[in-house]
Amino acid sequence: MERSRIVAANWKMNVLPSEAMSLAGQVAQALPIKNVEVIICPPFTHLFSLMSLQSESLKIGAQNCNENPFGAHTGDISAQMLKDLGCSYVIIGHSERRARQSTENARISAKIRAALQTGLKPIYCCGEGLPIREKEAHIEFVKDQLETDLSTLQTGHIEEIVIAYEPVWAIGTGKNASPEQAQEMHASIRKWLSDRFGSVLGTQTRILYGGSVKAVNALALAKQNDIDGFLVGGASLNVDEFIKIVHSVSESAND
Ligand code: PGA
Numbered sequence: 001m002e003r004s005r006i007v008a009a010n011w012k013m014n015v016l017p018s019e020a021m022s023l024a025g026q027v028a029q030a031l032p033i034k035n036v037e038v039i040i041c042p043p044f045t046h047l048f049s050l051m052s053l054q055s056e057s058l059k060i061g062a063q064n065c066n067e068n069p070f071g072a073h074t075g076d077i078s079a080q081m082l083k084d085l086g087c088s089y090v091i092i093g094h095s096e097r098r099a100r101q102s103t104e105n106a107r108i109s110a111k112i113r114a115a116l117q118t119g120l121k122p123i124y125c126c127g128e129g130l131p132i133r134e135k136e137a138h139i140e141f142v143k144d145q146l147e148t149d150l151s152t153l154q155t156g157h158i159e160e161i162v163i164a165y166e167p168v169w170a171i172g173t174g175k176n177a178s179p180e181q182a183q184e185m186h187a188s189i190r191k192w193l194s195d196r197f198g199s200v201l202g203t204q205t206r207i208l209y210g211g212s213v214k215a216v217n218a219l220a221l222a223k224q225n226d227i228d229g230f231l232v233g234g235a236s237l238n239v240d241e242f243i244k245i246v247h248s249v250s251e252s253a254n255d
Contacts, residue, residue, distance in 0.1 A: 003206055005253050006162060006229035007246045008039040008123060009236030010063065010091060020046040024053055026239040032057035033246050035253040039089050044077055047154060051086045061089030061123065064097060068112035079114040090115050093106045093149060095168045098118060108149045111205035116157040123162045123231065124149065130169040139188050146192050155197055163207045164231040170211025179220045182209045186226035215244035
């Protein structure tokens, strides 16, 4: 079975609430694009207004959640709140959070569980930093991340997860992983999923690539067997660039 494709926009801490509707609205107008589900993940403050754009071809997601349903967690937002608002997806474990929040790594598994339990689909991020890539320990490193973050999850829930491989050295640097480097890691992630949860999950799980994806490099990456789309940061803030990326993914699905 052909896996459906995804292109997710990670706006990070960019775009003002007053500008969000115009940017996301232009994306919505270019959709649907065949075979691709587009997801926009804006800052929390924009979620409510963008919810009206949600459709079959455009979903709205958040960039993080707290693992608890409610309580004394000032400044945080729970998976349940996001679900109640109408969100479909939530990014969990982005490297910018892993790097800056000392407790983040230990909470990722619980966050994924909270998202899955409320019916939100997690976009789970993994990926190695430059020193690990230079030591050629990247495959083992990402396997360890998967073990830590996903191995305790239950089949029956985990089917909804989307994995984003984002090598830290490629994020926001303009230096993307080559199609071969990305394919090697995606195949390894798929094998880990098959070994751990069975071949059905291994075959069906969508694995996105993220890290300096642009219109010029999208098609070659998207053509790789185990790449099912992208998590796009910088280039998602430019509508023309972003839509070109979505078209490349659509084209690769039609091959
Ligand atoms: P980038 O970011 O496309 O700007 O490299 C990707 C991400 O951090 O998700």
